[in-house]
Amino acid sequence: MKPTSATTFHSTLDGRELSACRDREPSALSVVYRRYQNAVYTLCLRLLGEREAALDHMQESFIDAFENLRTYRADAPFGAWLRAIVVHRCLRTLRNQKSLSSLDQSEQSILEHALAPDTISRLEQSHDLLAALNGLKPKMRAVLWLYFVEGYSHEEIASAFAQSLSFSKSTVARGALAVRTQLEPHHVH
């Protein structure tokens, strides 16, 4: 099944809009910004897990996109092009936050983090999927989101994180297990 993004990057720009944006007309830039801001912000928030960081990355992603409109060839929807910029920027931040070695921890230690007493306590009250997502380690959350929601393949995720194919597969499996375990405390696997 082809995943459908929870965010809305499917639209594109018509020729007039694209031309006006390339000429840096504030009104055109504003229209495009307003059209995509929720999608960009949501993607940043899901990948980074922090509102302030998401706001900063949304801002920088739009600046990146508008400054590079000359390189946009319009052979793909503008939304897809913009989404690639957003993902690229967020993953760059995630890569710089910590060594990827944190993802090489044992499954047990990851689950221990996801199932920390305060996390469980919080989840017992809300049983909220978002809380479960945010309980994951940042890079695991990003991998999970890219795979399940943005439709990235294991190959693409491995490439984006400069890791092996098995890294993507095992991270998706462990992440899904961690989320399900948090949502269903008595989940048996």
Next chain:
Amino acid sequence: MSTENNTHTSARESAAEHTLRMRLQALPTEAPDVDRLPAVLTALEATPASVTASHVNPRVRVWAGACAAAASLALVLVWKLPTPANSETSVPTAEVLTQRNGSTEQVLKQRSGSTEQLTADAELMALMERSRVAEADFLAARESTRTSIREWENQQLATLALHDLDRQLERHAMETRSSTADPTARRLWQARVQTLDDANQGRLYARVRYVD
């Protein structure tokens, strides 16, 4: 028996993943609680449309602007500063010449009088001393200006190099959806790190000026 268990487990995992996928995709889109549009437009105003300074660290953008201002100031200083009297390539300004010659004529005229010989000699010595001090001040100012220009050029070179590398990285990422997975991306990232390091050490200027 074992095969049957595995089949059941696999089916259960698949169904669970499907459910998780559905739930994740059903999460609502969120709206930012702060409007960053003015900041975006302001940042774009600072960069001409013809310049695609992509993916430059915001701090680099600020630093580049400051360097440009410093360079303008340095050029004004170079233009305004007097040229040293004993420099092989320098030509004294008219004001300096008038001051110097006028004073020298006075001194020579005074020297012609026998009673004021000592006073004239002392004035001549004082004049030469002031000239020497002024010359030293000028040389120090010129060196300082050259240093400022060198630092600015270093930063300018760094900015240009980083622009170029970032554009290559972005293009590469667009084409391959990867950034560090292959040798090309790794080489670009290493070049970027090296460029930043060189810029911080002031080596870009030296590399361009004395090696290339």
